[in-house]
Every structure is written in C-alpha cells, then in structure tokens.
Amino acid sequence: MAVGLAKLLNNFIVPSISLLNRCRFLVDIAQNSIEASQNNKCLAEFSKFYSSLILQCIEKKSLSDSRAVHARVIKLGILSLNVGNKLHYAYIKCGSIVDARKLFDELPERYLISWNSMISFYVGRRKCRDAILLCIRMVSEGVLPDEFTLSSVFKAFSELGLVHGGRGAHGMAVVLGLEVSDAFVGSGLVDMYAKLGKMNDAQLVADRAMNKDVVLFTALVVGYTQHGDGGKALDVFVNMINRGIKANEYTFSSILITCGNLDDLSVGKLVHGLLVKSGLELAVTSQTSLLTMYARCSLVDDSLKVFKAMLHPNQVTWTSLIVGLVQSGREEIALSKFKEMICSSALPNSFTLSSVLQACSRLAILEGGKQVHGMVMKFGLDGDRYAGAALVDLYGKCGSIEMARSVFDSLVELDVVSMNSMIYTYAQNGFGHEAIKLFNAMKDLGIEPNEVTIMSVLLACNNAGLVEEGCQIFASNRNNPNYELTRDHYACMVNLLGRCGRLEEAEMLIKEVREPDVVLWRTLLSACRIHGEVEMAERAQSRVQNLAPNDDGTRVLMSNLYASTGNWSQVIEMKSTMREIKLKKIPAMSWVEIDKKVHIFMAGDWSHPKSKEILETLEYLIEKVRSLGYVPDTRFVLQNLDEESKERSLYCHSEKLAIAFALWMTRNRSTSIRIFKNLRVCGDCHSWIKFVSKVVGREIIARDAKRFHHFKEGLCSCGDYW
Structure with missing residues (x-):
C-alpha cells in the first residue's frame, strides 16, 4: 500500500490543477489510507510530499497556498519538526509575520535556524523589541545563540538606541567566544556601536578582532563618516588598503561621501581612480556617491558627467544629483533635472521634493513651487517634516505669509526645523511680534530652540525695529549651555542697535567678541552710513582693511557715505582707488x-x-x-x-x-x-x-x-x- 501511494504521489503532477485542489484530493486519499493502515512509511511519504509542496510555496511566495498546506498538515497530524520548520520559513518568505509567529509558537520543537529566522524577520520589519524578547526566550529555553542570532540582536539594539542592552549582547558574544574569532560578530558589533554613536567602542572591537574583513572596515568607515569625523574615516580606509583588503561598493560609497564632506577633491579623485581599477565604477551606489562628491566639491559639470554615464538612475541617484545641484547654487539646472526625473517615471521622495522646493524658493518661483506642492500632496508627503518645512520656506520667500502659515498649521508633528522655518518667514516679512509669539510658544510645545532659532527671532526684531525685545532675547540666550552664540548673532545685534542710532553700544558689543571679523565691522559701517556717522565709519573701515585689505564692500559703503554727506572730494578719491584695483560695483x-x-x-x-x-x-x-x-x-x-x-x-x-x-x-x-x-x-x-x-x-x-x-x-x- 505504502509503495503504491508513494508512486502515486511522485507521479501526481497535473499543471491544470491548483496546489490547493491537489492538497484536498490527496487528503481524501490520505484519510482513507491512514484509516486502512497506520503504516509509518505511509506517513513518511506524506511528510516528504508536503515538504516538497512547501518548497513550491516558498518559490512562489504564495501565502494562500502556504496556509492551505498548513491546514492539511494539521488535519493529517504530520506537523513534524522538519515540516513545521519548513512551513515556518514559507510564512517568513511570504512576509506574514502573524502566521509565522503563530506557527512558531505551535511547534513542539524548533531548529536554531527557526529562532534566527524569526528574530531576523522581526528586525527586518522594525519590530526590534519583539526580536529582543524572542532572543531572551530562546536563551531561557536552553538554546544558545550563534553568530547569526547575535548579528540580528545587535541591529535591534542599535535601531532602538539602547546602549546598555547592546553592551549586554556584546558580553554574551564574549562569553560564547565569538567576539574576536568570528568576523560576522565583529562586524556586527562595530556596526552597532557606530550606529549608537560610540565610535571609541567600535574602534576597540575592531582593534581586537582577529578576522578583519571588508565588512568590518566598511562599518568603521561608515560610522566615522556619519558622525562627521572624516579624517578618521580616511585613516581607516587607508589602513584597509594597506592590509591588502579590497574595498566593496559600500566602502567606496561612504569614503567618497567623506571626501565631499571634507571638500577634499584631491583624495576624492584618488578614490575615484581606485574605484575604476576595482571594476565597481558602474555600481549604482558608487556612481551616486561619485556625483555627490563632485557636487559638494563644486564641480557640478563632473557630477553631471557621472550622472550622464548612468544607464538606469534610480530614485536615490536622481535625488542625490538634484540635492547636489541645489547645494551648489545651480537651481535652474536642478529644476530641469527634476522635470527629466518625472518624465522618466522615477518617483520623487521627500528629500527630492524638499530640494526642489528649496530651488523654487531661492529663485522665488511661486507658481512652480505651487506645482511641487501639488506633488507633495499627491504622494502623501504633506505630513513629512522636511517637505513641510521646505513649503513654509518657499511661501515665506515668495512673500505669501498666509500660505506659509496654512502649511505650518497643517503639519502633523512640529519640530525645531519647522518652527525655525515659520519664525524665519515672519522675520523676513517684517512680522516681528508674530515671530516672538511663536518663539515663546516653543517652550509650551516642549521644543528646545537652537542657535538657528535665536538667529531667526533676532532677525525678526531687526526687521520690525523691536530693539528692546531683541536685546532681551539676546541677553537671556548668550550664556545658554545648549548652544553657543556665534559672530552672526552678534552681527545681528550690532545691526539692530546701529540702525536705531545706538552706535556706541553697537561698537562696544563688537569689542566683546574675542576675534571680531569683517562682517561685524562692516555691519557697523553700514549703520554709520544710515546715520551719516563718518568718524566711527572710518574707524570701522580701518578695522576691516586690517583684516581684509581687498574687501570690496567696505569701499562701496564708504563711497556712498561720503556721497550722502556731500563730501565729493572723498568720493572722487575713493572711486579713483576703486578704479585702480579694478573694483566694480554690483549693478542694481x-x-x-x-x-x-x-x-x-x-x-x-x-x-x-x-x-x-x-x-x-x-x-x-x-x-x-x-x-x-x-x-x-x-x-x-x-x-x-x-x-x-x-x-x-x-x-x-x-x-x-x-x-x-x-x-x-x-x-x-x-x-x-x-x-x-x-x-x-x-x-x-x-x-x-x-x-x-x-x-x-x-x-x-x-x-x-x-x-x-x-x-x-x-x-x-x-x-x-x-
């Protein structure tokens, strides 16, 4: 009977009958067979057959068929360790976290691979707390984690930002003897500490690792790059090359970003050469980083050349190009490329649209900005904080206060970026009282202001003539431990005091700055120009010339000051000097x-x-x-x-x-x-x-x-x- 049934199962391949119908047909046969005989060989054949069906479910990624097979297996009572674990894997491949966990809990026994698959599945779905809890249960049931378990757990702790828990998982790796012996664990630890911002710990793990590979070095390079330490990222990269370890596309991608951040074109070109030599130049991540690097080094034409060579640019690549163009002040080209992106059917994300909105705001293209606003709504990004802040900035820089406030009020979640955008909008349009009111509301909303906030609200006081309010805000924030006021903040105060005629106070404030720069003295000079204060202006001019002998703006201001006070002989002398040094005024x-x-x-x-x-x-x-x-x-x-x-x-x-x-x-x-x-x-x-x-x-x-x-x-x- 068993031999005949096995032959039937092996030959049962009818393409026109669905997997579900095949299961139902076989169950009918199976029920009759099992009732007639409790032959173990028969059950083994059924288990073998259903295992093959599960493999088909995995290949097709069919959740409905997986559930159908599951139901038949339960009905037959053949949910063995082998079948159950395979079925569990099928649910994971089909993406059903609910079915996978339910079956996982029902299994009488579990392979280590099933524990790892479930934990990894949770991490991949950003259910990191569930992953950690499952790992704890795994250990409590006497199952020791391996390098794959720990790798997933490291990711879970880094995603949650739990430093203490991450150190605990590190301790487990040490106890199991996997910290230095296993490259997979070492790389995972370095990556975890880097994402947690603990670069010293990441470096210590890397130094102790016996099996240093490209993954470990790449994790270090990425970590230093993301935390703004480009110098150390370069050191790690050089160390890796000197050890004869070949960089992969992710290493190159990160180190090129570092070169762009450092504005180090010479090293960037050397890395480009290594990239070509390695044969990875055509990798999408490499090309994206290349064009970003050249854009940040102000070589826009080189960036466009790299982009032109790409066969199939994706969303990330288009976005990187557009962001780079906007950051380089090439807004017109950025808008042109955005149109090409839309025509190519590549969908923009919030970063793409935010950059395009920034380009529109700089060019004060209101109608174009409104069209992009429509896209933001179409793609459901109107609640995105980056797109929202960019929209507020756009309408603000186009003078549309009502629209800016309307967008601001529609934001689901307010943060310091969106608050700064709205305060700056009020400042730029002269609505000083509204800016101060919003600034004061930040405390009630639990949003901590930063140095950009202070700059924006001081600018608002400047543009509205709110001298006393500005002085009070400046005084109450100049010793704030959370941030340090810069020369720009002092320049804003010098302008506020100088424009209202309090020139002596403005000059005294400059002297409080440890190393006053050209901007501070030129700001005072501009205020002297308004009030016709020649003597103080000449003192400020002398200071500027000591710091920047060839400063053009100062000579123009002094020429205008002499002209406004009727001192034409000084005007003639100043213009003669300007002609000698071939200085040309910016035409209005x-x-x-x-x-x-x-x-x-x-x-x-x-x-x-x-x-x-x-x-x-x-x-x-x-x-x-x-x-x-x-x-x-x-x-x-x-x-x-x-x-x-x-x-x-x-x-x-x-x-x-x-x-x-x-x-x-x-x-x-x-x-x-x-x-x-x-x-x-x-x-x-x-x-x-x-x-x-x-x-x-x-x-x-x-x-x-x-x-x-x-x-x-x-x-x-x-x-x-x-």
Missing part, C-alpha cells in the same frame, strides 16, 4: 515673473521690447503720485548732479521700471504684483511704491536683499523701518 537689478516668464530690469536700461509702454506707464504713475504728495528724495542719488538730473535718475531705478512693466502687463487683473531686487530698496523708491499702491489699488510685494515689503493702500508692512 530688479525682476518680475509674468505668465511664467522672468523679466529683468537694470537702472536706466530701456532695452526691453516693451520700453515704450513702460515709459508711458511710468510717466502716468509719476504724475498721479505727485498729485498725492510724493516728492522725489534726491538724497539717494549718489552722484554730483543738478536737482533736475537727480530726479530723472531716480525715475529710472530698476524697481520702478519693473513695477511699471508689471502693472502694464496685468492692467486687466486685480492680483498682487511681486517684484524682486538684488540690493536693498532705496528710500525714494520705498516712498514711491507706497503711493503707487494707493493709486492702483493693488498690493505690491517687493523682496530686496534683506527682507520683504508688503505695500498696500499707501502703507508698507515694515512701518518705514528697514
């Missing part, structure tokens, strides 16, 4: 985006195709604003001209041309006008735009080099303090 320019096209204007430049219409609109506006009381402020003409020529010069400022053009192009619309300028808006233009906003009855939003101005109904959001 303004631009405006109309119907997805950017139009750029420079002072006195009538080369625009619509110059006739611009001039007509400008003349109309000048006539209207004069009737409302506008008087040209010729103090802002830094040339020795007669009054009439000075007035004509003021009418040709770039921001006036941009506004005239925008009003003519949108004459049938009621939307806001947004213009941008590369330098600070002058006092005369500021007054003129206020009158224009009243004449046309439309909001005019102007972003200059320092901040936003929202002009509406004859008033500006800055309260005439900027």
Whole structure:
C-alpha cells in the first residue's frame, strides 16, 4: 500500500490543477489510507510530499497556498519538526509575520535556524523589541545563540538606541567566544556601536578582532563618516588598503561621501581612480556617491558627467544629483533635472521634493513651487517634516505669509526645523511680534530652540525695529549651555542697535567678541552710513582693511557715505582707488515673473521690447503720485548732479521700471504684483511704491536683499523701518 501511494504521489503532477485542489484530493486519499493502515512509511511519504509542496510555496511566495498546506498538515497530524520548520520559513518568505509567529509558537520543537529566522524577520520589519524578547526566550529555553542570532540582536539594539542592552549582547558574544574569532560578530558589533554613536567602542572591537574583513572596515568607515569625523574615516580606509583588503561598493560609497564632506577633491579623485581599477565604477551606489562628491566639491559639470554615464538612475541617484545641484547654487539646472526625473517615471521622495522646493524658493518661483506642492500632496508627503518645512520656506520667500502659515498649521508633528522655518518667514516679512509669539510658544510645545532659532527671532526684531525685545532675547540666550552664540548673532545685534542710532553700544558689543571679523565691522559701517556717522565709519573701515585689505564692500559703503554727506572730494578719491584695483560695483537689478516668464530690469536700461509702454506707464504713475504728495528724495542719488538730473535718475531705478512693466502687463487683473531686487530698496523708491499702491489699488510685494515689503493702500508692512 505504502509503495503504491508513494508512486502515486511522485507521479501526481497535473499543471491544470491548483496546489490547493491537489492538497484536498490527496487528503481524501490520505484519510482513507491512514484509516486502512497506520503504516509509518505511509506517513513518511506524506511528510516528504508536503515538504516538497512547501518548497513550491516558498518559490512562489504564495501565502494562500502556504496556509492551505498548513491546514492539511494539521488535519493529517504530520506537523513534524522538519515540516513545521519548513512551513515556518514559507510564512517568513511570504512576509506574514502573524502566521509565522503563530506557527512558531505551535511547534513542539524548533531548529536554531527557526529562532534566527524569526528574530531576523522581526528586525527586518522594525519590530526590534519583539526580536529582543524572542532572543531572551530562546536563551531561557536552553538554546544558545550563534553568530547569526547575535548579528540580528545587535541591529535591534542599535535601531532602538539602547546602549546598555547592546553592551549586554556584546558580553554574551564574549562569553560564547565569538567576539574576536568570528568576523560576522565583529562586524556586527562595530556596526552597532557606530550606529549608537560610540565610535571609541567600535574602534576597540575592531582593534581586537582577529578576522578583519571588508565588512568590518566598511562599518568603521561608515560610522566615522556619519558622525562627521572624516579624517578618521580616511585613516581607516587607508589602513584597509594597506592590509591588502579590497574595498566593496559600500566602502567606496561612504569614503567618497567623506571626501565631499571634507571638500577634499584631491583624495576624492584618488578614490575615484581606485574605484575604476576595482571594476565597481558602474555600481549604482558608487556612481551616486561619485556625483555627490563632485557636487559638494563644486564641480557640478563632473557630477553631471557621472550622472550622464548612468544607464538606469534610480530614485536615490536622481535625488542625490538634484540635492547636489541645489547645494551648489545651480537651481535652474536642478529644476530641469527634476522635470527629466518625472518624465522618466522615477518617483520623487521627500528629500527630492524638499530640494526642489528649496530651488523654487531661492529663485522665488511661486507658481512652480505651487506645482511641487501639488506633488507633495499627491504622494502623501504633506505630513513629512522636511517637505513641510521646505513649503513654509518657499511661501515665506515668495512673500505669501498666509500660505506659509496654512502649511505650518497643517503639519502633523512640529519640530525645531519647522518652527525655525515659520519664525524665519515672519522675520523676513517684517512680522516681528508674530515671530516672538511663536518663539515663546516653543517652550509650551516642549521644543528646545537652537542657535538657528535665536538667529531667526533676532532677525525678526531687526526687521520690525523691536530693539528692546531683541536685546532681551539676546541677553537671556548668550550664556545658554545648549548652544553657543556665534559672530552672526552678534552681527545681528550690532545691526539692530546701529540702525536705531545706538552706535556706541553697537561698537562696544563688537569689542566683546574675542576675534571680531569683517562682517561685524562692516555691519557697523553700514549703520554709520544710515546715520551719516563718518568718524566711527572710518574707524570701522580701518578695522576691516586690517583684516581684509581687498574687501570690496567696505569701499562701496564708504563711497556712498561720503556721497550722502556731500563730501565729493572723498568720493572722487575713493572711486579713483576703486578704479585702480579694478573694483566694480554690483549693478542694481530688479525682476518680475509674468505668465511664467522672468523679466529683468537694470537702472536706466530701456532695452526691453516693451520700453515704450513702460515709459508711458511710468510717466502716468509719476504724475498721479505727485498729485498725492510724493516728492522725489534726491538724497539717494549718489552722484554730483543738478536737482533736475537727480530726479530723472531716480525715475529710472530698476524697481520702478519693473513695477511699471508689471502693472502694464496685468492692467486687466486685480492680483498682487511681486517684484524682486538684488540690493536693498532705496528710500525714494520705498516712498514711491507706497503711493503707487494707493493709486492702483493693488498690493505690491517687493523682496530686496534683506527682507520683504508688503505695500498696500499707501502703507508698507515694515512701518518705514528697514
């Protein structure tokens, strides 16, 4: 009977019948057979057959078939150690953690491999606490862990950030004699300590290991790279090469990132050469790290060349390229590559979209940013903190406070990054009180401010003229143990005090800094320029020249100061010096985006195709604003001209041309006008735009080099303090 049944089972291959139906058919045969005979050979044949079926389930990764086989095995009563463990593995391969654990608990006995598989499965599914608890149960049942068990447990403790537990697992490895003898354990320990931020422990384990392999060295390199110690990462890499151990693609990937972080192009090129020699240049991780390294070393063309050579760039590669382009200030190319990425059907992630939003915010492309916002919503990333902070920053830098606040309020979880973005948005747009209110709310939300927060709220006080509030925030945070205020914070305070006329206090504050830099003294000089304080300005100029003899900005400021005080002989002398050293002032320019096209204007430049219409609109506006009381402020003409020529010069400022053009192009619309300028808006233009906003009855939003101005109904959001 058993021999005949075995033959039947071996020949039972009918492709048209599903695995489930085959099981049901065989169960009917089996029930009759077992009732007729309790032959052990018969049961063995069934076990053998069902084992083969389980292997098919594993190959197909079919959860339904695995469950069907499980049910038949239970019904037949043949859930042996061998069949049970194979079925357990099938559930793991099918990805069902519930079925796998339920069967695991039902098994009368378990192989060590089943314990390891279940623990590893938990770790892979980020159920690290369950993995650790199962390991504890394993030991309590008298089953000793091996190198594979410990490797999974190390990962579990590192994922949970449990240093004490990790050290306990390390102790178990020592007791079992696996710490130094097994390369798998040694590498796992190094990786665990590196992820826990304990690089000294990682290095000690590596030093004791007898079997140093590429995995161990790579774990060390990655650890030092991730914790910002590029020098030691390079030392480990060199040590590995000197030992004759060949780097793998992950070693190369990490060390190239290190070279990029260190801006060390010479070493980066040497590593590139080793990568080519090793034959791993075409590995995706290697190419991604290569283009990242070149981008961080400001060699964007080399980065693009590496990318062009890639046959099938993936999401990570596209993202690395776009991030690198944005960080290198190549926003236009980054946006172009993003469009290519979408066309290639590669899906962006939160980092991709955050970088693209950053590019849009730097270029002040509001409409493009709105389209990316739509993608953020489409991909369900509107709750992501990085994308959320980038959206707040975008709308803030485009002057859309309402949208920025709307995005901020929709964030599921607030953190210091999103709070900083919103505070900076308020600061840049002159909403000082709102920024301070949000800053004070951080404590109630349990969010600890950092040095970026302090910088943003001080900037808010700067742009709103909130001198006393700024002084109080600065005083209460200058000795905070959680962070150290930098020269930038002091420069912000010097600007705050200097702009309101408290120049002596500003100068004294600079002297408190251990080593004042050019920025601090130039900030004081700029404040002296506003108040016409020549003597202090000359002292500040002397300090700057000692630190940076060829500083261009200082000479421009001094020339403007002398011109504003009518000291034309000094202006002539200063300009003569500037010509001798071939110094050129940055030309003032303004631009405006109309119907997805950017139009750029420079002072006195009538080369625009619509110059006739611009001039007509400008003349109309000048006539209207004069009737409302506008008087040209010729103090802002830094040339020795007669009054009439000075007035004509003021009418040709770039921001006036941009506004005239925008009003003519949108004459049938009621939307806001947004213009941008590369330098600070002058006092005369500021007054003129206020009158224009009243004449046309439309909001005019102007972003200059320092901040936003929202002009509406004859008033500006800055309260005439900027």
